[in-house]
Amino acid sequence: MLKELESCRARIEALRFSGERQSCSQHKKFAVDAQRIRDSLFSQELSISSAVTPTLDESVLNVSHRLEIPRACIHVFVFPGPDLNAQCLLGTDGECIVRFSSALIDLLSPKEFEFVLGHEIAHFLLRHYRTEFFGQPHSIESLMHDRAMEISADRIGLVASGAIDVAIRALIKTASGLNDRHLRFDVSSFMRQMDKIEGTDTRAAESTHPSILIRCRALIWFSLNEDFYTGNLQFSSKNLIQIDKRIEEDLQRFIDGPAKQKIANAERDVAMWMRAKTIVAKGTFTKDEQSKFKDEFGDQMLVKMTTFLKGLSKSESIDTVEAKLNESLSYLSTLSPTASRAWRS
Structure with missing residues (x-):
């Protein structure tokens, strides 16, 4: 199973957003008692399974198939809570532990759930949970790096869900907290919000996540890549370079420009x-x-x-x-x- 997982990681690596600054010196392997964490979650939270949550379990299987990751490596739990929350917990190289709040599960459709699950699994596959910046977790540099990691994870989420409209809906829902009863998914109208931005949002530069608008634009460009329609993880590096350049320009204009100047x-x-x-x-x-x-x-x-x-x-x-x-x-x-x-x- 580990060999199959490493093959999956190698394929996913090719999709990593180039804005992530990679350096071996920036990674540290944390000693984690994954079994203790897993046992605690099994005892206190609901584990997604075919017997108890068949629809959600089918979505986990779909994500496993699209990302070509062994289903046995993925442990997904649901905990009660009003906040919209999903997180990939520290595990081992061989197992991915993901938690969802019940509020987020209720908000998303099964396909939208697949996007968010794929996004969280991406943090595991790309080993994002091992990244730290020399004891300065809130430096400008580390925040820019965190935002770049989210762009990478969104791409994997899109591959996991298989549809750009699903991914955009999931992002809009998590940003607004509104369900289908209140939303009409006119993506072009939503994206025109960017035209109303006159300067740089200094608060955005202090966030670990890019704005939803930037994330949506990044995903739309990624989805227009002809390789996306092949249904596999083989993407042209030449095409990805052009996509990454556009994303970098957005980040530079709306968030990272003043930070880099500082x-x-x-x-x-x-x-x-x-x-x-x-x-x-x-x-x-x-x-x-x-x-x-x-x-x-x-x-x-x-x-x-x-x-x-x-x-x-x-x-x-x-x-x-x-x-x-x-x-x-x-x-x-x-x-x-x-x-x-x-x-x-």
């Missing part, structure tokens, strides 16, 4: 104080060095740096610049641990 500004500050450290170590700020500093950091910063250094003795300037450099590196670390590590190395 990181770039912080890196510029680090570079400036590193240059200043070199200058004070030499003890002179020559005309040639001033010209280079101006070209890199601008007239205004040159004036500020010259004034700053004139007011300090050599020993004071060395200590002060070192402190400023450490401060700028520390701030960069809160935004982008990866960039901070690169500057420190």
Whole structure:
């Protein structure tokens, strides 16, 4: 079964959104007592099975078939709750544990349930539950990475459900909490909401999930890929590159642009104080060095740096610049641990 599962993972890997930044150093294998978790869920929650929940179990089988993942690897539980919630729990490489709130189950049709289930299973298949960013789980960098992971998981959810209209309906329902009685699924009208966005939503940059509109657009582009209609997991890398580029443009425009600029500004500050450290170590700020500093950091910063250094003795300037450099590196670390590590190395 493990061999079959790894084959499935290899096929799914090809669909991963390129916006995910992959690095072995960013992954950590957590020690988890999967049996204890599973036993606790079996004792306290409802396990989806053909005997007790036949319709839901049929949906699990459908997802298993479309993703070519062994059914025995998937454990799905339902817990009582008014919130719309689904989560993939930490398990092992050989088993996927997914939980759904009863409210979410009641809201979704069986086909929509398949999309959400496929999305959660994707986190397992792509090993998203092992990702952490050097002890900075809420850095700008980690949030961008989290949003990219959701784009990847949505793709697998779409493959699992087999229909773009089903996936869009599931996303709209989970975003609004409204059921079929209140919704008329005019997708084009819904997507036109993006035309009303005039700037960047700063709150969106603080979320682990992209907006529903961005997720829907990403799925629509993915569904227009001719490979989607073949019914298998073999997608042209060339086509995916074009799709990923469009998604990156959306993320850049509506969420990630200002976040990336904030990181770039912080890196510029680090570079400036590193240059200043070199200058004070030499003890002179020559005309040639001033010209280079101006070209890199601008007239205004040159004036500020010259004034700053004139007011300090050599020993004071060395200590002060070192402190400023450490401060700028520390701030960069809160935004982008990866960039901070690169500057420190």
